Amino acid sequence: MSFLPIDRMWLRAENGREESNVTYFNDLMYTGEMVCKIITLGIVASISDSRDNHRYRHCYELVRADGLGSWAKVVNDSIVGPSAQYIYEDAREELRELTEKKQDTWQSEAVKSIHNCLKVVDPHCEDLPHKVDSRKWLDLFSRLRNKTRGHGATTGEMCNAIVDPLEKSIKLVTDNFSLFKKPWAFLHRNLSGKYRVSKISSNADSFNYLKSTNIHNYPNGIYIFLDGHPRRVDLFETTVDLNDFHIANGGFTEKKFELLSYITGSTINLDSRSYLLPVSELPRSETQSLKELDIVGSSFTNMPFLGDGYIKRAELEDELLSLLKNDRHPIITLLGRGGIGKTSLSLNVLQTLAKENEERFKLIIWISARDIDLLEEGPKQVAPDITTLKEIVKEYWGLVDKLVLKEKNEKQIDLFSKELNECQEYGPTLFIFDNFETVSNPVEMFNFIDTYIRNPNKVLITTRHREFKGDYPIEVFGMNKSECDELAESTANRLGITELLNKNFYEELYQESEGHPYVVKIILGERSKSSKVKAFDRIITNRDDILNALFERTYLLLSDDAKRVFFTLCNWKSIVPQLALEAVMLRSSSSGIKIKTTEAIDELSRISFIEVFTSEQDGQIFLSVPLAAAIFGKRKLAISHFKNFVEADTILLQFFGAAQKHEIKNGIEPRVNRLFRNLARNIKSEHTTLEENLPMLEFIARHYYKAWILIANLSEEFSKEDPLGKSRLYLEHYLEYSDDESASIVIWDKIASIDQQNENWSGYIHALVEKCLIPSVSFKDISEAANKINHLKSQDLTGFDIEEQHVLLSKLADKMKERIKEADATDCSRLCWILMSLDLLEDANKYLELGLDKDPNNDYCKRLKNRLQLTNG
Template sequence: MLIPIKRMHERYELEKADSDASAFNVLLYFGEFITKVIVCVTLSGVADDRERNRYGILYRLVRADGIGDWANALEIVLTGPCSQFIREDYKTLQKEILQKHSTSASWQYQAVDQLDQVLKIFGVDNYGIPQNPSLREWFKRFALLRNKTRGHGAISASKYSNAVPLLEESINNVISELQIFKWQWAYLHRNLSGKYRVSKISEENDQFKLLSKTSGENLTNGIYIYRNEPVQIDLLESDPELSDFFVPNGQFRGNEYECISYITGKIKRVEASRWIVPASCLPDSETHGLLTLEAQGNVFTNVPCVSTDYIQRSELEGAIEEALRLKRHEIITLSGPGGIGKTSIGISVIRKFFDDIDQRFNNIIWFSARDIDLLPSGPKSVRPHGVSLSDFAEQYVEYLGISLTSQKELRKPEEILADALTNTPIGPTLYIFDNFETVINQSDTFKWIDTYIRSPNKVLITTRNRDFIGDYPISIHGMTDIEASRLIRSVAQSLNINEIITLDYEQSLIDESSGHPYVIKIMLGELEKEKRLIKPKRIMASQEGILQALFERTYSTLSPAAHRIFLLLSSWRSIVPSLAIEAVVMRNADERIDVRCAIDELKKISFIEEIYSGEGDESFISLPLAALTFGLKKLNTSPLKAVIESDSELLQAFGAITKDGINKGVKMRVLHLLGVLAHRISIGKDDIEALKPMLDFVGSRVPSVWVEIAQLYIEEGGEYGQEWAKDALRRLLESSEESIPHVQIWQKLVVICHQTGDLQGEMQALVEISGSSSVSVDELSALADNINRIFSIAKKENKPAFQTDERKHLLGKLIGRLEQCLHGLDAIDLSRLAWLYLHIGNEERALQLVSSGLDMDPNNSYCLKIQERLMQT
């Protein structure tokens, strides 16, 4: 049994123990609840279409104040225009509700009959049960029962007593037999890692298990059922803990509607921006294309006209035209954020082929899925001419006037379009799919197109996001400064405001908009209203509807990790090193986040700009003003706000960066961070142990700062500080960093190892120093003396020393260097070298060196001491 159904049962049993009246009222709640659930689930099986039939029903349901509206909605879904868009795997559900039953042995008949008897008990005239009832009669009768009983005068206890068993049995028949209550249900919550937390709603849940182990899907959080794939149920609300379950309850006000839990009686308000656009028929888009193919130049086409204020973008246009002329790369994708100019650039390039001497294409066919026009006055909802593969196929058939029937067989539009993509029945053809992000199942539709398209035909796609691979992508970014300047002058002249725009203000518009043409037009439109210069930041802050249109659709498809990174970047208006983002998120994340993948995701949809400095491969991230303003609005209502603000405080420790500061590289930013962290740790605001993973990560990316990190560990790391410092310096030596001489690093290690009593570490560092060609003979002798001292201490303190074979390998470097300098060694130096030979067990060579030393200085006490020892052995 589903968890919400089980909980409703539990509530019913409690109320049943109180009185029959209480039990009856809870059963009415129970019936309302399952009615709404059944309608929502049935709607989940309806595909979207260009007439927005499914949307229209959802639009009305969030505003519905009575259960009768829900019963009517179910009728419309199953028998109205929506019914032709019901998924194949929902057909059995449709049949289960609509099929008529002539025998009382069927559960549907029994459920309707029992409810009819309840109506009679309360004197509700319903003219009896139909001869062959279907289950849809149950929903009509329940709505009638609810409206005629609850809140309509006093009802005798005997009527409640007689009605409760029948109503209970009727409801039980529905929930125990209707197949949707036997399907697998779960609440899916996408973790930052990209994997899903699967909260079981149904007892059986194995079909969802894979989601908890993989991160390939991109599903929004919510309640799902499994029908060959996870299918989200709109309007049903819960949480990952399944603490409660809510359904719409009308009371639509502003941009919110009311939801009720029939289990607990709680009520909450739910944001309703998805359901604001009117469900009535919308006007056509500006770029919907002609309704017929017409001869233009050397081609037949329905491509719309280019905008009158279009500014040529030569570099992008050239790249697109070149790609279209090539025989390879059958699918070309123009991707970028809303309003960046994908469609207008595409139209401009396409129209160049109208009078093409080479006649690359005989036909250019335009399919538009656009549902929002970005007008100077703001975004306006429009009617897309197609949102599915079947829509495009039907349009193609209509454009060419093709008959769907032949002498032998009935031909489907999809088959005709597939044949046209593969072959050239009307000559080489360019197919354009504009605003592909609004297409239903865009990934599957792309795969279908990719399967059938063959050269010399081509496909051009414009889209805000690419949930597919295998195409030839061309990213559309902001205008260059020259292009943006031309646009500003053109629009300003048309608005009669060119006199108030200074060169400095023009440059600020270009910088703040990042060359986004629609943002530039909106800013200029505001100047025209005010007749004075306004700061771009202030303009953007007032354009909530425009920001929503530009970013909301794409934002909603982001992974949780990309959401978090975008909100973090929005919290501080500065250019940020990418490694700073990775380091900061690493500190607070409860689970591993692939920050690089999230940055690439944001970059792909042009939410951010990534700039590389001249120093190494480190990059810096910048957020255009429009995206930043949108992100700030999202941050204010995000449940991650507290975490983001904490991360932002640490992010700011890297210091503010301008575009001019990028060339100074990332090392300066990291050093700034270390200075801030040292202060924060010293005043007890941060704990160095908690920061250590972040500092180690920063060191691994910028090895030249390991020395400063080691110093911070020594100063603030307490009892572990020096050990951490040694590890930091060794990691610097392991890196390919060459800006700091290794001799200096080993010398620092000698000091730290000596302070911590790490004899073996100190000895290794001393030997490594001897390998440097810059070390003098006197310094080599001093190194040998220090190593001999270490062996002496180890012996006195009975500490472990290297084994003989290890000693030979370790001391070999220093011995070799000293042997090369024998002619420059005095008696003391020779005595030190002799001791090294003694440590590796070569007494013969030690005696030879001592003899040479005594020849130089017969009274040298060091040589005499070794000679005495050797004589005794």
Template sequence: MSHLAISQIFERVESASEDSDFNHFFSLLLAAEALFKILTLGMLSAVSDDDARNRYRLEHSLARADGIGEWGKALEDALSGPASQYLLTEARIEQAQFTKICSQESWQHKAVIELKAALIALDITAEDVPAKTDLKRWFRLFSTLRNKTRGHGATSTSKAKKAAPHLQESIDAIYKNASLLTRPWIHLHRNYSGKYRVQKISGDVSSLDYLKKESHHSFYNGIYILFGDLRRVPLFKAGDELRDFFFANGGLSNKRYEMLSYLSDDKIGGDASEYSIPPGTLPASETDGHGELEVRQNCLSNAPDPLEDYVSRPALEEQLGELLLDNRRPIITLVGSGGIGKTSLSLSLIEKIYSQNRFATVIWLSARDIDLTLTGPKSVRASVLSPDEMGRRYAELVLPKEKVLEKGFQPRVFFEQQLERNELGPCLYVFDNFETTQNPIEVFNWIDTFLRLPNKALITTRLRDFKGDYPVDIGGMTDGEARQLINRTCVFLKISDIEEGYINEILETSERHPYVIKILLGEYARTGKRSNVGQLLAGNDQLLTALFERTYASLSPCAQRSFLTLSAWNSSVPKVALEAVLMRSTAERQEVEKGVEALLQYSMAELHAATTDGEMFVRLPKVASAFGKKKLFINPLRDSILSDVEILKMLGPSRNDDVRLGLAFKLEKFISNIAQRVDAGEAFEDYAPIVEMICRAYPPGWLMLARWHYENGSDNDLNQSKIELTRFLEQQPAGDTVDEAWQLLANVCFRLHDTIGEIHARIARAQIPSVPFWEVSNAANRLNSLHRDPALAGDPELSRSFALRLLEILDRRRGEASADDLSRMAWVALHADQRVRAIEFTELGLRIEPDNTHCIGLSERLGITT
């Protein structure tokens, strides 16, 4: 058996044994302490969520624990204290190994008795070991050993030498037999593709190979253990390439707690914000459902009452009302950022539904864990997080208590039956704050599997990673709605002196986000003065975290990088340009595209179409940008991201109203800036991949790039211009640009002495109906002048083919031809071996202009008699 985090420390023990007895003993002490913490954290990860937040309570204490004794208390609590009743069923084997009273033949007894022997060798007084003991005693004894040696004692070398063999035997007994260490332990790291790098720490991890192949799963990077499902191991981190492991070691401050490696003695910081909320049972949400069904006009419902400060949003209400009352779409999803008004909109609509005859019941199931109040975000108790909890909550609403408590009753199965055919009549099931459920995709698939019309489901969520529903995007308020909200909030906060200019600033900066408006007005009421709105938002960490942290954490690495790139520059960016720059940095084309789409889908970014060309521009709302700047500041890829931003800045800045300029304007600006940098000595190749990616998505860019290379004039530039023009024309463009492209290609070929290419381009341009006839005639003159060119003379069939193509074009427009033009047409006919037509054109020219010298000369050549 091998658990990488422990086996690494055993290598240190082995090395220390060759050094000195004293170092050997203290290396064993470190190994035992690491083993102590791994076993504790492993069992804590197996404690499921409950209303009292027992697992969080224990993790909260360990983040602050400066002594090993606190770890022992946490393990005791998880094994046989208040938290033990919430242990996963899959962890009962491990629980029994720790708590079972064992005889002398057992490995547990050996581990305890050998540790007691080490204490005796060190002359340390500790509790006695009875004939039978449980393994929990080992952790109490080790706390004594650690505190009397490494913690506070001064151990002599002779005593350490006597104690070391016993401590080694004790550690080995646990390490080789504890089933917790044989479970699959892995380290997960999400790649740009959205798939995971799965690194084995212990056990058989082959069942987790799907994480390497599938990109729709969402796990934080970190260490996990498999108890039926993957469970994140808290307060435990892996170093690069699993070369080291770090354990929580106390020293908590406002931002960090210490994490220590028992292998290298290195220290890193853990994120204290994970444990900033006091432990204990949280209050219920203000939008939690009632505990019983109540009569509401024509319905029974447990939904909470509409929020008092709700401002009507007529357009959304009408759209959603029609969707809820129809008989076609079983699942409707309200998608929008935190605090945008999804829940309040739902409650308002439900109130109107009560008077209809569409539903007999409305069931409200909430997973909300944060209430967004005027004084700031407040953590609350989530009511239902899983199908099992949803089933139990529903059963408690509709069944007698004794039925719910009846042995063998399965609430989940009962709820599944009611989703299919509700015994009370058609039912609307509302799942609020769906993103907070334990696994939103699996829960959605579960609902989708069992739900049947006429029953319907309404889901409110920040994240929508599932399909099969009808999504409704909820954005910021209209100007009128936002002003109405400001008026109501000012009345509630007793604000009477706010200036119109400051209201306009709030509307602009908040972008009419309801909760952000309330927070800004709350700050105004508190300080009594007008403050810089942008600075207020940027400085409100609690607000930014509440609105965006959960959504940001669920994004793929590519989506996160897209978000941070946009946040570093407060400007609208062409979508194709953003994707091109990110593809250059990540080499993950598909994932970049999906990442940008995820930002839009989760309302983290907004999309605007340029009115000139319809090309799409991406930007972040100001509040999201403030959050992104904070994330960027601590991101390890910050320098690389800022390098990408410098390239995007070459497109030039844009406000919202600037997108009318379109992508063409931006790309011309970009190429102009590249030209300046190339003139200053930089290489075009540094930017070529980005420009080419943009042009592949926006073909007119090839023409812009070709113009620049043509103007540079070197043979290399001209050849590059020719390639770019070819790529542009391959897209079969329309309008004036195709005329320009063929003309430019003809000029490029001329300068490159590419006769065949030049003639082909001129003939292709001549086919465009809008090209003036005189230019078509010029093309004929050019073909005639090049007839003896070696490139054409050496290939008579090609020469004749060109002449025939051009002749057909000229003949169709002969009504526009002058005598000079007709003489050129006659020569083209001769080169096409069309002598009869040459005579016809010559005679026609002479009738138009009898003394035309070109036609006269041709008549003599052709033997025409007048």
């Protein structure tokens, strides 16, 4: 079985053997160090998420480790300490191999060999016990390392004595330890959302499904495949080409830490901010659940009490209360950005529900996964009540029946699933899952809940992003103006800064915060600290802690397409029509980068990174990025490889012109008109060509049909080949989409004019007749069309199929007959000429007489009468 980092390390060692035993010894020691560290990182990656955050605690220690002994200690703590119960099932074989004590196994031979090496440099080291497990190998190797490379002075004689047992010991581990036989790969998400899978182990086919699907969100990095999913291996880095492998090597500061390649000796530094949070026990959240059931109204509940300062949000409260009371929609989701007020809204409605509705729910169970409290002084890390299904189940049974906690985990989960399904013992139950996005595997958790929940039980979920379907979503946006003003006034009173604020300040506060409650509180808090008035965006920009708390975790889950779209929207402070964004992204796609813009917009909307509005004017969708999200996005854009693409897209997007929210009511027409005016100027000044922009413009026209006319106008002016023909084609496209009769009349006239210039007489007659068939066309226009056709025939210029002429002229004649009451004598004469062309002489005589009745002195009718008499004679 091939495992690339170790294979390359053995290759380095073999090259060292050819030089000398001393070089070979040193290379073997480097190999052993790398093996120890990979074993440690693999074991830590095998620990599943839990509210105690065991995996992070171990990484926190490793990134600061100043010696190999700390790595051995982490392995020991992982497999025999509290984290052991959270190790994935697929990694249990590794636990067995590290902990079993048997003689005559590869483990015992590896430990004996490394012990023999240690005795060479430390003759007084203790003897091995009769039975020893392979964890001892890690400890003995770290001691050997300290006695030699760390603090010792190894002689050539010692090296000669050590190399053979050292080689044997390390070989036994690398050839036999199950961890190195697992599927390992480096995952890199492409712009399409699918993954490039670089195989680190030869058996990494388990990852191949990621090559053909774009529904998964894994950050780029090294992964090991366990329990049916890729599991990230922290502190272990490579590239998509697998050119080198770097492992954490100390040097930790508040800004960076070092990673070392044992293969090449090179080092890199990574940002250390992810490992700055302390590992000591965190306080519980301010919205933590009560540990015992209490009575509120007629319900038993463990929900926390709502603090002071809540601002009522009547419309949302009424909608949520109504949904909770009814017997439909078993799962309801409150979806919105962090700090937008989902939790406080839920608690307020639940208090009302418990007090006012005596029959609906007997139990209201509050389950919180919140790991960050958004306090006015800033975000604070807290310990979540739960993160896994096991913890949810234990939380529930700890409240309602502690005897069940004595059962095995599987039995507890089975009984809990029945509680979701039935309510015979405790009565109808409402389960609330707060901050659902922070649970381990939210999609799998939702599927479990969705499978078993049945009315009259219900589930209420609050979440920043919704990766699941099957629920009834309620989107929570910012407060309206009156609610925001009430919150601002209440906060200002409490901070004692009312006299510093005025009506204009409140107006600007609402516009810039977009009614986001937490952003409002932060801005007012900063205002209270300084007599200087700072710009709102400057206040938010200077609070990295707030931006990270609101957006960082969710941002890491974004697909590359969603990041690209998000950056583009953030890079220009304007309301952007979705159609404009899709058109701009399409031009990027034409260069070979396929971007699924619609899916990216849906993704950003689901996680509340953007707000979506619909124009009542034309139903077009407009997109907006809230201030705080835009500032966060621009900060990320500054270091993103998308930067150049985004800047180019932004320039083109600006051709649509800037817009504010109040302009949404005008629809997309002003934005499209602005685009065409700007493009015309650029084409005229030779900064671009029409041909370069046609795919984008045609895309716009397929969704906003009036743009076909604008493309036709550009084509007539700037097309390099057959400008009139291209213009005619786009005008026809307009007619395919349009139901505007007055505009269609003008367009048919335009097409007729083009055909006349090109002497395309069949097209000319067709355009004139089609115009006449429009119900709202004036009879004068119909008569003029007949006159033009008669004149054309008199010059014998029509030159197209007789049968086709007959069909068109028949339609024109029928239309004139239908509206003959509107005709004067001259109009009747024109109809007669058409009828004569159709050889309908009897009908021609009939309408000639009608014309003469209307005006006996009409010259056209009189001359036509002589013509008919001659024809009849």
